[in-house]
Amino acid sequence: xxxxxxxxxxxxxxxxxxxxxxxxxxxxxxxxxxxxxxxxxxxxxxxxxxxxxxxxxxxxxxxxxxxxxxxxxxxxxxxxxxxxxxxxxxxxxxxxxxxxxxxxxxxxxxxxxxxxxxxxxxxxxxxxxxxxxxxxxxxxxxxxxxxxxxxxxxxxxxxxxxxxxxxxxxxxxxxxxxxxxxxxxxxxxxxxxxxxxxxxxxxxxxxxxxxxxxxxxxxxxxxxxxxxxxxxxxxxxxxxxxxxxxxxxxxxxxxxxxxxxxxxxxxxxxxxxxxxxxxxxxxxxxxxxxxxxx
Amino acid sequence: xxxxxxxxxxxxxxxxxxxxxxxxxxxxxxxxxxxxxxxxxxxxxxxxxxxxxxxxxxxxxxxxxxxxxxxxxxxxxxxxxxxxxxxxxxxxxxxxxxxxxxxxxxxxxxxxxxxxxxxxxxxxxxxxxxxxxxxxxxxxxxxxxxxxxxxxxxxxxxxxxxxxxxxxxxxxxxxxxxxxxxxxxxxxxxxxxxxxxxxxxxxxxxxxxxxxxxxxxxxxxxxxxxxxxxxxxxxxxxxxxxxxxxxxxxxxxxxxxxxxxxxxxxxxxxxxxxxxxxxxxxxxxxxxxxxxxxx
Numbered sequence: 001x002x003x004x005x006x007x008x009x010x011x012x013x014x015x016x017x018x019x020x021x022x023x024x025x026x027x028x029x030x031x032x033x034x035x036x037x038x039x040x041x042x043x044x045x046x047x048x049x050x051x052x053x054x055x056x057x058x059x060x061x062x063x064x065x066x067x068x069x070x071x072x073x074x075x076x077x078x079x080x081x082x083x084x085x086x087x088x089x090x091x092x093x094x095x096x097x098x099x100x101x102x103x104x105x106x107x108x109x110x111x112x113x114x115x116x117x118x119x120x121x122x123x124x125x126x127x128x129x130x131x132x133x134x135x136x137x138x139x140x141x142x143x144x145x146x147x148x149x150x151x152x153x154x155x156x157x158x159x160x161x162x163x164x165x166x167x168x169x170x171x172x173x174x175x176x177x178x179x180x181x182x183x184x185x186x187x188x189x190x191x192x193x194x195x196x197x198x199x200x201x202x203x204x205x206x207x208x209x210x211x212x213x214x215x216x217x218x219x220x221x222x223x224x225x226x227x228x229x230x231x232x233x234x235x236x237x238x239x240x241x242x243x244x245x246x247x248x249x250x251x252x253x254x255x256x257x258x259x260x261x262x263x264x265x266x267x268x269x270x271x272x273x274x275x276x277x278x279x280x281x282x283x284x285x286x287x288x289x290x291x292x293x294x
Numbered sequence: 295x296x297x298x299x300x301x302x303x304x305x306x307x308x309x310x311x312x313x314x315x316x317x318x319x320x321x322x323x324x325x326x327x328x329x330x331x332x333x334x335x336x337x338x339x340x341x342x343x344x345x346x347x348x349x350x351x352x353x354x355x356x357x358x359x360x361x362x363x364x365x366x367x368x369x370x371x372x373x374x375x376x377x378x379x380x381x382x383x384x385x386x387x388x389x390x391x392x393x394x395x396x397x398x399x400x401x402x403x404x405x406x407x408x409x410x411x412x413x414x415x416x417x418x419x420x421x422x423x424x425x426x427x428x429x430x431x432x433x434x435x436x437x438x439x440x441x442x443x444x445x446x447x448x449x450x451x452x453x454x455x456x457x458x459x460x461x462x463x464x465x466x467x468x469x470x471x472x473x474x475x476x477x478x479x480x481x482x483x484x485x486x487x488x489x490x491x492x493x494x495x496x497x498x499x500x501x502x503x504x505x506x507x508x509x510x511x512x513x514x515x516x517x518x519x520x521x522x523x524x525x526x527x528x529x530x531x532x533x534x535x536x537x538x539x540x541x542x543x544x545x546x547x548x549x550x551x552x553x554x555x556x557x558x559x560x561x562x563x564x565x566x567x568x569x570x571x572x573x574x575x576x577x578x579x580x581x582x583x584x585x586x587x588x589x
Contacts, residue, residue: 090480095406122482132473136495146481149491195477202481 040106040123040205041066041236042087047101049079049086051094056082058264060101062255066205069228069237071251071273073244075288078257079265080240084208087238088124089117105206122150125204129211131191133183133198140179142194146202161201169197170227189220193227200231207231209239213246225250244289248277256285342568349565352558357566361529362539368555371563373529374544378567380531381444381523381540382512385451389512390505393456397463397501402489413464419457427453428518436522444530444538447523454515455508462504466497503578510574514567516542541567 042064049057057079064070072080085091086099089110102109110120133142143162147153153161162179166172171193175186183194192212199207209228213221228237228250241247247254254276256269269276269285280286287293356370363369396416400409428450435446470493478488494501519525525543530536541563548560 088480090476093476093479118479118482118484120482121480125482126476126480128473128476128480130473132471132477134474134477134492134496136492145478145491146483149478149481149483149487198477198481 042124042206042238043102043104044087045102045104047083047086047099047103049082049091049099050097052096055262055264057086057257058260058262058266060257060267062267062270064206064236064238065253066236067232067234068252069232069239069250070253070255071247072238072240072255072257073242073247073288074257074265074268075259075293076242077263077265078259080257081210082265083257084126084210084238084240087206087208088121088126090121090126092117122146122202123204124206124208125199125202126208127192127195127199127210127212130215131188131195133186133191133194135182135184137183138180139175139183139186139194142183143197143201146198150202162197165197165201166194168200168231169193170223170230171197187220189216189223192216192220192224196224196227196231204235206236206238209237211240211242214242221246244277248273256280256282256288258284258288345561345564345568349561349563349568352562353565354562357559357562362527362544369559371539371541371544371559371566373526373539374541374563375566376529376531377444377523377526377538377540378513378542380534381448381519381538382451382509384445384448384534385455385512386505386509388448388452389455389459389508392452393459393508394463394501394505396456396460397467398489398494400460401464401467402493413461416457416460419453420461423517424454424515425517425521428521431518432521439535441535442522442524442537443535444523445534446521447519447538447540448534450518450522451512451515454518455512458508458511459501459504462507463497463501466500466504467493469500470496506574506578510571510578513571513574514542516546519543520546 044064045061047057047060048055060083072083074080082091087103087110089099091097091099099111102111104110105120105123108115110117110124134145137145140162141148143165144153144158147158147161163172163176166175171190174190175194178185183191186194192215196207196212212228213224216224225246228239231237232252239247239251251273254271254273255267256276257265258268259265269280269282271281275281276285277289280289356368358370358375359372360368360370361372362374396412400412404412431446431450431453435449436442474492474496475488478492479485483492519540520543523540523543524537525547526537526539528539530538545560545563545567548556548563551557
C-alpha cells in the first residue's frame with residue numbers, strides 16, 4: 001500500500017475516493033479532540049477465512065478507506081463478523097481457524113509471519129456486540145487497562161489518557177465524579193461507550209465494531225452513532241451492522257456480503273453508501289437493501 | 295371453505311376417577327422423596343450433635359495447651375494441634391501452586407485432547423482411596439530414609455489437595471465469559487497477561503473457594519498420615535524430618551485406648567477439628583453471597 005496520509009486536517013478528502021457525507025448526516029466539525037492517530041486504511045486482498053475445513057469467507061478484496069466509516073452489511077451467517085475479526089487477527093483465536101490472503105495496513109501485510117498479532121491489535125482495536133467492561137475493574141481501571149497491562153505508565157500519564165479517552169467517547173461528563181465505581185454499574189449504553197473509551201486509550205488507528213449498538217435501546221444507539229460520526233475524523237472505522245438504516249446513516253462506504261451455495265460468505269458489492277442504498281449495481285444488493293430477502 | 299367457528303364444548307374440567315388415584319400416588323411418592331431428602335441431612339445433623347454433645351465438655355484449656363503425656367496422667371493435644379497447623383499449610387504451599395497452575399493450563403492453554411486427559415486424571419485422583427496415597431508416599435519419602443517424617447505427611451496431603459484445586463480452578467476459569475478474554479486480547483494485551491490480570495482476577499474468589507475446601511479436606515485426612523507423619527507423643531515444631539502428630543491421628547489413637555480420659559481427649563479433639571473445618575466451610579460459603587464468579 002502506498003498510502004500517504006494527507007498532512008494537515010482535511011478529513012473530508014479521501015484519497016480512496018470515498019465519500020461525501022451520507023444524506024441527512026452532517027460530518028462532525030473539525031475534531032475538538034487533540035491531534036490523534038492519522039487513522040490508516042486497510043487493503044484487503046484475496047482474503048479467505050476458515051474454521052477447520054469450513055470456509056467462512058471467500059476471496060474478499062476491498063480497500064477500506066482511512067478516516068471514514070465503512071459499514072459491512074449482509075444476512076446472518078454471511079461472514080461479516082469473521083471478516084471483521086480477520087482484520088485484527090482475532091479470527092485465529094478460534095480453534096482450527098486460519099486465513100489466507102493479505103490485509104495491508106500502512107504497507108505491512110498483517111499476516112506476515114513477522115507481525116506480532118498482539119502489537120497489531122494495539123493499532124487495530126475492536127468493540128464488541130455486547131458491552132464487556134472488565135467486571136473486577138473500576139471505570140478508571142477499565143480505560144487504563146490497555147496501557148497498564150502492556151507496560152509501565154506513570155499515574156499522571158494514565159490519568160491524562162483516561163480523561164482524554166473518556167472525553168472522546170463522550171462519557172467523561174457522566175462518569176468524571178465516579179471513576180472509582182465499578183464499570184458494570186453503568187447503563188448498557190454507557191458501558192458500550194466505556195468499551196469504546198477503553199479501545200481508544202491504546203491509541204489505535206483503526207476501530208472495528210461488531211454490531212456495537214444491537215444490544216442497546218434506541219437512545220443509547222443514537223448516542224453511539226453520534227459518537228461514531230465524531231470519531232470518523234481521526235480514526236478508520238469498520239462497523240458490522242444488521243441495521244440497514246444505521247449503515248445508511250453513519251457510513252461513507254458500504255460493503256454488502258452474502259452467502260454462496262457452499263455457505264461461504266463473499267463480497268457482492270462495495271461502494272459509496274449512497275450508491276449501495278439508492279442505486280446498487282447487483283440485483284442481490286438491491287433485493288437485500290430493499291428488504292426482499294435477508 | 296369459509297372459516298368455521300369452532301364449537302364451544304366444555305372440556306373435562308372435573309377430576310376423573312383415574313386421576314384421583316394418580317393424585318394419591320403422587321402424594322405418596324412426594325412424601326417418600328421428602329423422607330429420602332431428610333435421611334440425607336440426618337447423618338450431618340447426627341454427627342454434629344453427637345460430636346458436640348460428647349466433645350464440647352471435653353474441650354478444655356488443658357487439651358489445647360498441654361502436650362500429650364504418658365497413659366492416664368492427663369495432658370492434652372497440643373502436639374496434634376500444632377502438627378495439623380504445620381503439616382496442612384505446608385501441604386497447601388506445595389498444592390496451591392501446582393493445582394492452580396495446572397488448572398490454568400487445562401482451562402486456558404491446553405488443547406482439547408490434553409485437557410480431557412488431565413481432567414480425567416484429576417477426577418480419578420479425587421476418587422483414589424486416601425490410604426493408597428499414604429502408601430504411595432511412604433514408598434519414596436519414608437522407606438528410603440527409614441524414618442517416618444512430617445514432610446512425607448505434607449506431601450501426602452498435598453497429593454490429595456492438588457486434584458481438588460486443579461478441578462475447581464479449571465471449572466471457575468470456564469465460567470469466566472470468553473467475551474472478557476476477547477476484550478482484553480483486542481486491546482493488544484498478551485495472552486499471559488490476559489489470563490493473569492483479567493481471567494484469574496475475575497475468578498479469584500472461586501479459586502480461593504477451591505483452595506479452602508481442599509484445605510478443609512486435608513485437615514480431616516487420617517489414613518495418609520498413618521503411613522507418613524505417623525503421629526507422635528512429642529510436640530514437634532518445625533522438624534519436618536521427624537514424626538509429627540496431627541488431630542485426626544490423635545483422635546484415631548486415643549479413641550482406641552482403654553482409658554476413659556484418653557477417649558475424652560479424642561472427643562475433645564474431634565470437636566475441635568469439626569469446629570475448624572466448619573469455620574472454613576462456612577467462611578467459603580459466606581463468600582458465595584459476595585457475587586463474584588464462583589465466589
